[in-house]
Amino acid sequence: QKEVEQDPGPLSVPEGAIVSLNCTYSNSAFQYFMWYRQYSRKGPELLMYTYSSGNKEDGRFTAQVDKSSKYISLFIRDSQPSDSATYLCAMSATGGFKTIFGAGTRLFVKA
Amino acid sequence: DGGITQSPKYLFRKEGQNVTLSCEQNLNHDAMYWYRQDPGQGLRLIYYSQIVNDFQKGDIAEGYSVSREKKESFPLTVTSAQKNPTAFYLCASSHGRQVTSREQYFGPGTRLTVT
Numbered sequence: 527q528k529e530v531e532q533d534p535g536p537l538s539v540p541e542g543a544i545v546s547l548n549c550t551y552s553n554s555a556f557q558y559f560m561w562y563r564q565y566s567r568k569g570p571e572l573l574m575y576t577y578s579s580g581n582k583e584d585g586r587f588t589a590q591v592d593k594s595s596k597y598i599s600l601f602i603r604d605s606q607p608s609d610s611a612t613y614l615c616a617m618s619a620t621g622g623f624k625t626i627f628g629a630g631t632r633l634f635v636k637a
Numbered sequence: 638d639g640g641i642t643q644s645p646k647y648l649f650r651k652e653g654q655n656v657t658l659s660c661e662q663n664l665n666h667d668a669m670y671w672y673r674q675d676p677g678q679g680l681r682l683i684y685y686s687q688i689v690n691d692f693q694k695g696d697i698a699e700g701y702s703v704s705r706e707k708k709e710s711f712p713l714t715v716t717s718a719q720k721n722p723t724a725f726y727l728c729a730s731s732h733g734r735q736v737t738s739r740e741q742y743f744g745p746g747t748r749l750t751v752t
Binding site for chain 2: 530532534548560562567568569570571572575589614620624625626627628629630
């Protein structure tokens with residue numbers, strides 16, 4: 527079993543839809559949770575960074591962490607065609623050094 | 638502009654040849670990393686470095702080598718011992734000497750094809 531599981535998609539939605547992207551994990555020591563966006567043939571860029579449980583909002587993006595369920599989510603409101611990309615979740619533990627990445631979910635937002 | 642550069646963007650090599658991928662950063666970051674990305678898999682850590690002249694193996698270091706002679710530079714050599722070298726290679730860096738720094742900044746990647 528992988529430490530981090532992420533549905534690869536693809537996920538296709540119409541412009542303006544609310545998108546929900548999710549990851550599950552098995553290591554209860556994870557405390558730091560990140561979401562990266564990766565456009566085709568480009569390097570990932572950090573979108574959101576959350577410590578421990580709770581929600582964090584930045585513009586159209588909301589990151590949510592539920593440590594009791596070992597489940598994290600990224601919500602995108604009013605999705606745009608420019609949001610079409612692969613979204614990678616990533617997480618790491620306090621005191622540990624490694625960041626574990628999910629395989630990524632491909633998102634297509636249709637105009 | 639501050640950032641990470643990787644060159645070349647595309648690289649083609651014959652089997653049995655060593656090849657070196659370049660990674661340079663001007664973010665004044667202490668820590669640098671090399672990842673490999675294959676379809677359907679997460680990023681896998683090859684090597685990382687916390688400070689100049691020091692580096693550590695990641696999860697899949699076999700067949701790879703690195704050097705860190707300057708803070709700004711962290712080149713990766715893919716040797717002929719690497720069984721399946723065709724992949725997308727990503728370099729990243731982060732603040733401070735603690736590799737527990739969570740926010741990693743990535744370069745644009747190098748796509749290596751070995752035939």
